[in-house]
Amino acid sequence: MAKEKLLARMERMNGLGNKILVIDMRGRKDKVTPEAAKRLNGDPETAFDQIMALYDPKKNAPDGWIDILNSDGSMAQACGNGTRCVVDYLSKKNGPTSFDFRTVAGALHAEKLDDGLISVDMGSPEFSWEKIPLAGPAAETTHIGLSEPYEADPALQRFSAVSMGNPHAVFFVPRDVDSYGLEDFGPRYERHPMFPERANISLAQITSPSSLSLKTFERGAGLTLACGSAACAAAVAAARTGRTGRSVDVYLPAGSLHIKWRKKNDHVIMTGPAEYEWSGRVDPETGVWERK
Numbered sequence: 628m629a630k631e632k633l634l635a636r637m638e639r640m641n642g643l644g645n646k647i648l649v650i651d652m653r654g655r656k657d658k659v660t661p662e663a664a665k666r667l668n669g670d671p672e673t674a675f676d677q678i679m680a681l682y683d684p685k686k687n688a689p690d691g692w693i694d695i696l697n698s699d700g701s702m703a704q705a706c707g708n709g710t711r712c713v714v715d716y717l718s719k720k721n722g723p724t725s726f727d728f729r730t731v732a733g734a735l736h737a738e739k740l741d742d743g744l745i746s747v748d749m750g751s752p753e754f755s756w757e758k759i760p761l762a763g764p765a766a767e768t769t770h771i772g773l774s775e776p777y778e779a780d781p782a783l784q785r786f787s788a789v790s791m792g793n794p795h796a797v798f799f800v801p802r803d804v805d806s807y808g809l810e811d812f813g814p815r816y817e818r819h820p821m822f823p824e825r826a827n828i829s830l831a832q833i834t835s836p837s838s839l840s841l842k843t844f845e846r847g848a849g850l851t852l853a854c855g856s857a858a859c860a861a862a863v864a865a866a867r868t869g870r871t872g873r874s875v876d877v878y879l880p881a882g883s884l885h886i887k888w889r890k891k892n893d894h895v896i897m898t899g900p901a902e903y904e905w906s907g908r909v910d911p912e913t914g915v916w917e918r919k
């Protein structure tokens with residue numbers, strides 16, 4: 628008789644509505660495959676924005692290595708909301724409150740705070756066109772003119788580019804972020820020839836020197852209710868262009884994230900909630916799953 632495959636523990640969570648699956652791969656040799664990701668996303672019960680696959684600790688990552696998969700099966704270098712979900716999962720299970728992970732983008736430190744919120748050190752932003760990356764030289768990445776094809780509205784023809792480990796284009800808009808039809812042009816902008824690795828496309832409306840509203844069409848996942856790395860990118864771009872200070876609340880449909888861009892070490896600290904929904908088990912190769 629064929630040996631039954633050992634399923635991996637899977638937690639359905641969300642970070643301000645950003646749909647996350649945490650898959651605990653510690654103690655295993657196999658990997659969560661892009662095929663499994665696509666299958667899980669195709670099922671309405673497990674459809675997600677990102678999978679956070681937690682592997683055994685590696686050098687300089689005492690709490691584990693994290694692979695991030697988008698819902699189209701592609702890999703991402705950063706996921707702020709997903710990182711908070713991993714911290715919530717581990718702090719409930721084992722009790723610790725301070726974590727050091729690693730991803731393809733490097734070290735990732737996070738902490739569960741006394742009030743239940745979770746802070747993630749998202750590292751330093753990068754502004755050079757090669758690192759974002761953009762397709763060609765841009766001396767000043769604070770104000771970049773989008774080449775055609777673009778939307779008729781002038782606010783949608785100029786962006787700030789930031790890498791938070793992953794590529795972000797932030798368009799500062801004068802009106803409510805919901806009034807622009809991001810769902811229509813997001814797919815085209817995500818794959819615009821100026822972004823060789825595609826990009827997360829955000830609309831940001833400044834609402835005060837310490838707050839902004841944000842809507843994001845995520846690379847590899849589409850329109851989502853929240854994107855933590857985009858919140859960091861928008862906050863950094865806003866401060867860099869003098870629109871806000873370095874400490875802001877970023878408002879999303881399900882609540883807000885606090886973003887602080889530290890002067891002392893250039894790191895961006897994102898603080899917000901994570902929410903558990905349900906638990907299950909999954910075959911990481913095929914994406915066949917069951918609810919506990």
Ligand SMILES: N[C@@H](CCC[C@H](N)C(=O)O)C(=O)O
Pocket residue numbers: 645676677697702703704705706707708709793794827845846847848853854855856857
């Ligand atoms: N939702 C995430 C960002 C996920 C990665 C992104 N789609 C990409 O491909 O870069 C977040 O909370 O940061």
